[in-house]
Amino acid sequence: MDSRSTERRGVRALAGWSVLFLVVAVVGAAVAATISAVPALADETPTPLGDVLASPSADPSALPSPDPSVSPSALPSPDPSASVSPYTLTYALSQPAINYGRTLTVLGTVAPAAEGLEVAVAVDGVEVATALTDAAGAFTAGFVAERNCVVSARLTADGTTGPSLPLTVRPLVSTVTGDPVPFLPTRFVIRVTPADYDGIAVARVYHRGLLVGKVLGRVVDGKVVLRLPTPGIEWFSVRCALRATEDYGRKEFTRGFKVPYRTLKVGSSGRIVEGLLTRLSQLRIRVPAIDRYFGVKDKDAVMAFQKAYRLSRDYVVNYADWRKLEFAKVVRPRYASPSVHLEVDKTRQILMVVKDGKVAGLIAVSTGATGNTPEGAFAIKSKIPMSVSLFGTDLMPFTMGFLGNYAIHGYWSVPPYPASHGCVREPVWVAGWVFYRSFLGERVYVYR
Numbered sequence: 430m431d432s433r434s435t436e437r438r439g440v441r442a443l444a445g446w447s448v449l450f451l452v453v454a455v456v457g458a459a460v461a462a463t464i465s466a467v468p469a470l471a472d473e474t475p476t477p478l479g480d481v482l483a484s485p486s487a488d489p490s491a492l493p494s495p496d497p498s499v500s501p502s503a504l505p506s507p508d509p510s511a512s513v514s515p516y517t518l519t520y521a522l523s524q525p526a527i528n529y530g531r532t533l534t535v536l537g538t539v540a541p542a543a544e545g546l547e548v549a550v551a552v553d554g555v556e557v558a559t560a561l562t563d564a565a566g567a568f569t570a571g572f573v574a575e576r577n578c579v580v581s582a583r584l585t586a587d588g589t590t591g592p593s594l595p596l597t598v599r600p601l602v603s604t605v606t607g608d609p610v611p612f613l614p615t616r617f618v619i620r621v622t623p624a625d626y627d628g629i630a631v632a633r634v635y636h637r638g639l640l641v642g643k644v645l646g647r648v649v650d651g652k653v654v655l656r657l658p659t660p661g662i663e664w665f666s667v668r669c670a671l672r673a674t675e676d677y678g679r680k681e682f683t684r685g686f687k688v689p690y691r692t693l694k695v696g697s698s699g700r701i702v703e704g705l706l707t708r709l710s711q712l713r714i715r716v717p718a719i720d721r722y723f724g725v726k727d728k729d730a731v732m733a734f735q736k737a738y739r740l741s742r743d744y745v746v747n748y749a750d751w752r753k754l755e756f757a758k759v760v761r762p763r764y765a766s767p768s769v770h771l772e773v774d775k776t777r778q779i780l781m782v783v784k785d786g787k788v789a790g791l792i793a794v795s796t797g798a799t800g801n802t803p804e805g806a807f808a809i810k811s812k813i814p815m816s817v818s819l820f821g822t823d824l825m826p827f828t829m830g831f832l833g834n835y836a837i838h839g840y841w842s843v844p845p846y847p848a849s850h851g852c853v854r855e856p857v858w859v860a861g862w863v864f865y866r867s868f869l870g871e872r873v874y875v876y877r
Contacts, residue, residue, distance in 0.1 A: 516540065518548070518591040520568075520582050526597040526678055527574045529623060533596065534571045535582060542566030547585040552578045559585075574598045575623075576676040597678035600626045600671055609665070609688040611751065612704040612711075614656035617684075621671065624651030628674045634658055635666040636755070660708075661755035662690040693746040697723040705746060708754050709734055713788045715859050729856040732845060733793035736777050742845035760788055763876065770872040771809075771837070771863075773853055775802060778846070780837070780853065782863060790866075792859050795843045797851040807831040807873045812864065819850075826857055827864035831873045837863070 520537025527533050535550050539562050550558040550570045560570035570582075576598050583590040600621050607616030619630050630653045634642040642658035648671070659665060664687050671680040691697075693705060698721055706719045706727065714733045717726040728744040735742050737760050738753050762772050762783045772781040775796050782790040796802040811830040818825060819834060828838040837853040839860030848854070853875075855863060 514584075514587045514589040516543070516546070516584060516587070516589050518582060518584055518589050520591050520594075522580060522594050522596060525595070526599060528599050529574065529576075529601050529677070531574055532571045533574045533580075534569060535580060536569050537567070537582060537591065538562075539566040539568070539584065548582050549585050550580065550582045552580055554581075577678060598676075599678045599680040602669075602671065602680060602682055604669075604682075604684050606684070606686045608700075609659050609686055610700045610704045611662050611688055611690055612660055612708040612754070613700060615659045615686070615688075617655045617657045617667065619648070619653050619655070619669065619671075621648050621651045621653075626651065626671065626674065626677055628677070629672045630655065631670045631672065632657060633668045635668065636661050636664075641665075659688055662688050662751045664688075690748070690751050692748075693723055694744065695723055695725060695728050702727075705754075706730070712737075712754075712757055713759050713791050715790050715792050715862060717858055726856070726858050729793055729843065729859070732843075733779060733791055736779050736793055736845070737791055739777070760791060762786070762788055764874055767872055770874065771867065773802075773837075773873070773875045775800070775804070775847070775875065775877040780855065780863070782866060790862065792855060792863070793843060793845075794837075795840075795846065795848045795854040797849050798847050799851075800847065801851045802847075802849070802853060802875060803832055803835055803851075804875045804877060807875065809867060809869055809871045809873060811836075812867070812869060814864070825852075827855075827860040829864065829867060837873070 517540050518537065519540070520535050523534035523536065535558075537548070539546055539548070542562075542565050544562060544564045544566075546562045546566075548560050548562065548568045548570065549556050550560070550572065552572065557572040558570040560568040562568045574596065578596050578598070580594045580596050581590065581592070600623065602622075603620045605618040605620075609615040617632065626648055628648060630646050630648055632644045632655050633640060634644070634657050641660050644655045644657060646653040646655050657665075657667060664685060667684045667686070669682050669684065671677075673679040691701065693702060700721060702723045703719060703721045705723075706716045709716050709730050710719060712734065714730050714737070716730040717724070731744055731746060731750075732742060734740070734754075735750070738757055740750060740753060760781065762781055763774075764770065764772065764783075765786050768784070768786045770783050772783060773779075773794065773796065774781070778794055778796065780792050780794045781788045809829050809831055811828070813828045814826065816825045816828040816838070817823065823840075825836070825838040825840065828836045830836040835851055837855065839857040840849075840854040841857055842848070843854045843856050
């Protein structure tokens with residue numbers, strides 16, 4: 430029985446050794462595979478550290494030494510800009526837009542508050558001013574504004590910067606207004622500083638709350654001369670603007686001026702008479718000439734105006750006449766066809782020469798004293814450069830007969846009221862103008 434137990438223990442021992450050999454074989458195969466995958470390492474036989482230290486033949490010069498070609502300054506050094514500043518910088522402009530040559534103020538604070546920190550202010554990247562913070566961390570710096578720019582600031586100690594702020598610089602202006610005259614252009618001079626501003630000046634003219642004109646002009650060498658329309662009397666307002674350029678912002682300003690007037694009559698003179706006759710001509714009222722003297726013929730033109738616009742018929746231009754001249758429109762004919770014809774309005778005592786359906790000329794006339802001038806649609810039957818009255822006592826230049834003995838003709842007396850025997854009287858100086866612009870067969874309307 431003891432022999433059997435001994436036999437069984439031998440079998441178990443043999444099996445254990447077999448398992449042990451099998452494990453060693455597997456581990457050895459794995460190590461060999463790893464060494465074959467890294468041949469460079471497999472070929473090197475490392476020397477144990479203890480052997481190196483213990484070996485008396487170990488040469489210290491064989492140990493690695495620093496490369497003398499590498500300068501210590503070339504070695505990486507810490508980037509100061511990469512460090513976080515302990516401060517923040519905030520500021521604002523005293524105003525976003527300013528006039529040329531004025532001082533702009535930059536106001537700001539540094540946080541946390543620290544006294545004595547220097548802040549540099551720059552315009553388009555160029556330093557223009559510096560300031561020191563106070564105990565509260567506040568600072569104020571100023572500079573003279575000269576053109577549109579971008580303003581920034583920084584702490585000189587560590588380079589901390591703040592926002593970039595745009596600034597608009599407007600040019601300075603001064604104006605000179607010439608002597609205004611009703612219905613004549615008024616000289617208006619704008620002078621601009623600085624002189625290198627080369628933009629466009631725009632002037633809008635207002636009278637009694639209404640826009641009456643717009644004028645533009647380019648500024649050259651710091652100056653532009655505009656001719657403003659002045660269609661009236663008393664106060665005018667001019668709203669001006671200098672348009673923005675690359676270097677300067679838009680500049681707006683308003684000026685006012687008063688246009689004087691006076692009563693005019695035969696014998697008056699001056700530029701104001703020229704203004705009156707200019708306005709009458711604009712209304713298609715025939716004037717002998719546009720000059721600066723109020724003559725006898727001019728009073729006929731004034732009478733035509735007073736009759737056409739139902740004003741007092743006195744040959745004198747007073748305040749009521751000036752006011753009416755301001756916004757009066759050209760009289761419209763009663764008839765649109767034919768496009769060329771004559772019209773005689775017995776109520777207003779005027780004659781209209783109509784061309785292309787519009788009034789080309791308007792004059793004062795005097796019809797029959799008893800209202801006997803015939804009314805209706807007629808045609809010019811005859812044209813005689815000079816004729817005489819039925820009684821043979823009066824010359825009648827530029828006669829155009831339209832019905833029997835009734836005619837349109839020149840006469841030396843054309844009062845504000847009906848005074849003829851039945852014909853249509855015209856002032857002699859203007860009768861020829863009508864005569865030579867009319868033709869035989871031309872339509873003539875007479876109505877009240």
